[in-house]
Amino acid sequence: MTPIVSYQNVTKTYGDLEVLKDIDFNIYPGEKVALIGPSGSGKTTLARLLMTLEEPDSGIIEVENKNLWQEEVGGELVKAKEKHLREMRKSIGMVFQHFYLFPHMTVLKNVMEAPMTVLGLSKKKARQQAEEMLEKVGLSDKLDVYPAQLSGGQKQRVAIARALVMKPNIMLFDEPTSALDPELVGEVLDVIKEIAFESDMTMLLITHEMDFAKEIADRVAFFNEGIIAEQGDPEELFNNPKTPRLQSFLSRFNS
DSSP states (O other): OOOSEEEEEEEEEETTEEEEEEEEEEEOTTOEEEEEOOTTSSHHHHHHHHTTSSOOSEEEEEETTEESSEEEETTEEEEOOHHHHHHHHTTEEEEOSSOOOOTTSOHHHHHHHHHHHTSOOOHHHHHHHHHHHHHHTTOTTOTTOOGGGSOHHHHHHHHHHHHHTTOOSEEEEESTTTTSOHHHHHHHHHHHHHHHHHOOOEEEEEOSOHHHHHHHOSEEEEEETTEEEEEEOHHHHHHSOOSHHHHHHHHHHHO
């Protein structure tokens, strides 16, 4: 099977810190992949490169068999222009730790905005799709409410609806519950689980919720100091970690 996302010898540094070290990593169509590991190990950077929020120092990232950061001009590969990146972004959705909702817009308008401005949908069509998606995340009673009137969990569910309404082929979740109070975590995880179990969308999930990763993922990859130290089937990886570093990491969640 051809990967839907392929990282080939990808490196990324910030100053003297090498955050990603020569990463080779494939994600396949419909696969749910969880990334776990200590903070600063490179997980979020991997997602940000895919979302074109950061540029790799070297290596190739392909999305749906197309080079993400380079395009062919006159038979030569050159750095991609903004138009190419914008087109590539259409197939990728991302939900961040923080919600980044527009405070001056109602919940409904937050979800309608991108389909109209990016996809060119009519106001009527965008509204219909936004209402359907907000119902899916359990917020059909909050259409005319502003973000300041919502709980953290509700804000994150709006953010999920806003990403999903763009109908991406690949969804990235970057620790979507880490900014939430503990009692609100479950409502967001439940929505993500429902999406995962009901759809064939490819999903990359960065999380510190180990039980959630075990339940939802087809494959788990453990990041440590810029490399993928171990990856595999969730049951095998959590129950029988092979590297001392992963054993140590998981022991903190089992105590």
